[in-house]
Amino acid sequence: MANKAPKGKGSRAKLRDFFIENVGKILDSDTLREVAGTSEWARRVRELRNEEGLNIVTHNDRSDLKPGQYLLVDKKPLPAFERGISKETRAFVLDRNGFTCQMCGAAAGEIHPYDNGRKTRLHIGHIIDKSMGGTDEANNLRAICSVCNEGASNLTLNRPDTIKLIAQVRRAPAKDQLDVLKWLIQKFPKQADELTKK
Incomplete structure (x- = not known):
């Protein structure tokens, strides 16, 4: 494993530097969690993709990658999307969805059934991704837990035939x-x- 970013940097900066040091190499989720030094590492990776435009791909993008593997294709940035969801909209969506994940039904603060005894943490997710033309309007947003947001729920939810x-x-x-x-x-x-x- 390549040298980690110096201490004192935020987890997003550490991950950015690590991806750039390892451009073209497949990195696994355990390594990225260790580099970031936080359980919120996956959110930071999404921010690098969506807000900074890093061309980080996963098994959802390429068939040669397995779940939990990430790859920075090259250093050329893709179009980035600024975070545009207000606190008011976030609060409205969470309240509308009953502070419950709209994919697996886990409620905020309860022990998550698929997350090694950790409490459920809810995020706001897009129904139609911004990269596919989705907006930050409340009707395109839903409450979603960390596990479902990262696709781990694919292991437990029924897939369409x-x-x-x-x-x-x-x-x-x-x-x-x-x-x-x-x-x-x-x-x-x-x-x-x-x-x-x-």
């Missing part, structure tokens, strides 16, 4: 279907090449 997924894609407008196709080709480049050769 192929028939349901295909039905949803067929119902979508052609532009959205093309966006899905582009994303799949980007995630599975080798398989896409093989299919086009047939």
